[in-house]
Amino acid sequence: MTHKIIVALDFADAASALALVERFDPALCRLKVGKELFTVAGPELVRALVARGFEVFLDLKFHDIPNTVAAACRAAAGLGVWMLNVHASGGRRMMTAAQQALVDMPQRPLLIAVTVLTSMSAEDLIEVGVSDAPADQVLRLARLSQACKLDGVVCSAQEAAMLRADLGGDFRLVTPGIRPAGLDAGDQRRVMAPAEALRAGATDLVIGRPITTAADPLAALRQIQSDIQNT
Numbered sequence: 254m255t256h257k258i259i260v261a262l263d264f265a266d267a268a269s270a271l272a273l274v275e276r277f278d279p280a281l282c283r284l285k286v287g288k289e290l291f292t293v294a295g296p297e298l299v300r301a302l303v304a305r306g307f308e309v310f311l312d313l314k315f316h317d318i319p320n321t322v323a324a325a326c327r328a329a330a331g332l333g334v335w336m337l338n339v340h341a342s343g344g345r346r347m348m349t350a351a352q353q354a355l356v357d358m359p360q361r362p363l364l365i366a367v368t369v370l371t372s373m374s375a376e377d378l379i380e381v382g383v384s385d386a387p388a389d390q391v392l393r394l395a396r397l398s399q400a401c402k403l404d405g406v407v408c409s410a411q412e413a414a415m416l417r418a419d420l421g422g423d424f425r426l427v428t429p430g431i432r433p434a435g436l437d438a439g440d441q442r443r444v445m446a447p448a449e450a451l452r453a454g455a456t457d458l459v460i461g462r463p464i465t466t467a468a469d470p471l472a473a474l475r476q477i478q479s480d481i482q483n484t
């Protein structure tokens with residue numbers, strides 16, 4: 254079965270995002286709208302993508318006091334998105350408030366929590382006061398997210414096998430920082446190749462620049478999917 258990659262639409266305006274989406278099919282991939290595109294194009298674009306039949310991951314990484322995050326999650330769910338996220342470092346009360354805000358919704362989106370950003374290295378963590386290794390901090394925050402009844406976490410694929418073993422089978426492991434062999438990691442620090450990430454236990458791959466900046470984004474998406482199937 255073709256793996257439905259989540260394509261990160263990190264574009265500066267709606268027109269550029271839609272020009273790419275025109276060529277994609279909801280049967281082929283899911284779409285992620287993040288901070289840049291949402292800031293410029295807002296809920297209208299999200300609704301337009303949902304109306305075209307795409308499952309949309311609204312990646313706004315909410316991180317605020319529990320009441321504010323709960324209300325933001327309800328607002329996001331009202332757009333008809335498939336999945337949304339918060340920062341696990343917002344803590345137990347914040348994540349529980351978010352989960353509770355969504356629990357009774359008729360078409361409840363999946364709620365996941367970002368553990369440690371894939372752009373962060375051990376050195377970056379030390380600078381913000383976390384002396385544990387990235388994997389240990391990811392495990393701590395993933396356990397807390399599961400205890401708060403979230404559907405899964407965002408982590409790097411480098412932590413996927415550890416989390417799968419610790420947290421069991423039906424917890425979603427959403428992994429950005431995916432780089433096909435030979436491609437530039439850019440600002441990412443904890444990276445892995447697509448097929449390897451799925452073998453390690455990732456359930457969803459988030460891929461941006463390797464697809465969106467390719468000369469032919471659809472061909473790049475199909476190539477990654479065929480590499481996954483043939484590896």
Ligand SMILES: O=C(O)c1cc(=O)[nH]c(=O)n1[C@@H]1O[C@H](COP(=O)(O)O)[C@@H](O)[C@H]1O
Pocket residue numbers: 261263287312314338367369370371372407408429430431439441459460461462463
């Ligand atoms: O929550 C995310 O999606 C996310 C979490 C994380 O830890 N790292 C991370 O890269 N992301 C997002 O995943 C996408 C990765 O894009 P590329 O590095 O271009 O493949 C970007 O849109 C990031 O905002």
